[in-house]
Amino acid sequence: MPFNKILVILGCSILLFTAKAQAAPAAKAPCTLTVPPNALSAQGLATPYELAGGCKQSDPNTQSFVEATILDPATGELFAYSPLVITKGTKPAIAPVVPTLPANAIVGIWFGTNADNLQLVDVKGSLKQAKCVNGLGNSIFGQFASCNGAGFFAAAQKQAKIPQLGNAKDGTTCPTVRSFAVIDQDQSDNVNTQYLQVGETTAQDTADNRKKLGKKAKVINNGSDNALLTAFLDPAIGCTPFLVSALDDPGAKRATLGTDELQASLQGAPVALIPANDPMVLVNGKQNLNKINAYRKEVGQTLAATLKDADPKTYCQNFAKVAPPVIQSQKGLTIKGTTPDPATGNNLFTFLGARFANSFGADGLNCEGLLGFKSPITPVLNGKGVAIDLKFANNNNNQNNKQNNKQNNNQKNGQANANQNTTQTANNNTSQKNNNKQNNNQKNGQANANQNTTQTANNNTSQKNNNKQNNNEKDNQKNKQNNNQKNGQANANQNTTQTANNNASQKNNNNQNNKKNNNQNNKQNNNQKNGQANANKQTANNNTSQKNTN
Incomplete structure (x- = not known):
């Protein structure tokens, strides 16, 4: 070279x-x-x-x-x-x-x-x-x-x-x-x-x-x-x-x-x-x-x-993850150090950053091409092309989330993700977690899930309601709905009665269109205009906790 x-x-x-x-x-x-x-x-x-x-x-x-x-x-x-x-x-x-x-x-x-x-x-x-x-x-x-x-x-x-x-x-x-x-x-x-x-x-x-x-x-x-x-x-x-x-x-x-x-x-x-x-x-x-x-x-x-x-990609991932934070954190020490090449950087700090950027680029290891993003370090050059300062990208440890995450191109406004994991035994406490991720256009629509559970002594009930919604899902629904439901809502009512030492788990997945009015056929409180009606009946020794995350 x-x-x-x-x-x-x-x-x-x-x-x-x-x-x-x-x-x-x-x-x-x-x-x-x-x-x-x-x-x-x-x-x-x-x-x-x-x-x-x-x-x-x-x-x-x-x-x-x-x-x-x-x-x-x-x-x-x-x-x-x-x-x-x-x-x-x-x-x-x-x-x-x-x-x-x-x-x-x-x-x-x-x-x-x-x-x-x-x-x-x-x-x-x-x-x-x-x-x-x-x-x-x-x-x-x-x-x-x-x-x-x-x-x-x-x-x-x-x-x-x-x-x-x-x-x-x-x-x-x-x-x-x-x-x-x-x-x-x-x-x-x-x-x-x-x-x-x-x-x-x-x-x-x-x-x-x-x-x-x-x-x-x-x-x-x-x-x-x-x-x-x-x-x-x-x-x-x-x-x-x-x-x-x-x-x-x-x-x-x-x-x-x-x-x-x-x-x-x-x-x-x-x-x-x-x-x-x-x-x-x-x-x-x-x-x-x-x-x-x-x-x-x-x-x-x-x-x-x-x-x-x-593997060059793994090598580049480690290069991008390790070098920029170290170069940045040791600035107080290396900025006082002698530059190996005054034509590249005016001190050791700027030399190291410029050297990294050159190696990361297309003319070096081509990490930019392998990882899909530009160098996390950008040298600030003077009129002679000498690095006199460095700019560091602040994108999740110098990686812009194109790694390790599989994403669809149309995921611009969000996606509903629901993860359901339930383990229950008799005499355990019951927890409910509702994870709802909604698109920007959902201003007046809401999925309502009413669950009534009657249990006997030492009975545990767990319910998880997860709603998955997507901007483009206008006509497809996973739940049975009537064709004429243009201004209605998909309501899922589940009633479960269980005896002692039984475990009950209910999962309701509702997919809805953006412009849905709040019409409910279930028992709701008078003040619930845009909210959700939840009614829980519990018997002795039954512990129920609900967490709603919207």
């Missing part, structure tokens, strides 16, 4: 953050990256990867990155190392550090690029040797690739020491890269690695190299959810990322894709996992279960048994 280069000052270091634009996995020929032999060994890690295919490390739009996480199986301790990428035909500005690996170390390697696509290139069987996964067959992921990612996570999930998430300043649980408040249209891609660039050459970003190269070196990096979380969001809301010792920079600690995904295994529900409509797991524009699982396996995520387990 195309990227925009952003320089950000953080403490004493300079971070070059690149903000992701929209995905187009098949738009251009991929950059190529040659994987050295024995890539998982100490010498292999210290051997530079060569970038080619028309791509250069001096071009912000094609810069590519490699990141390794190492597990010591004896102790469960993790380490970070950043293999160097150089442009083919150049030499490193400073030779990479050869790491000292733990005995029987388990190494996982991940790749990221600022270009649209990255194709790994084999050297004497290096891809098979390092168990590299670039996609599914000839269908590459795009910006992502991995070597032994699945093997690393299989071991680390059992042996690694993973810190708890902790709480943010607002008391909420700290987010992870699998939080719907953090993800975008293509989660779990790209890496935290940074390099030092000097002209056409590069070097590892270490304290020693920064000192040697001085001001002529600038930091370049790979825009990612990982960098957003660990370098921007966590500091703003008071959270601490999972940091491990760097084998190429003594004394330094770093977060990696590996550590981010491991800690994300502690993420509470709902958990964001690679969805079927992620651009990187499509094959010729179509969803593919095998490619989804090939990607998920390389980042330590639960595999999908069917495409339903990676």
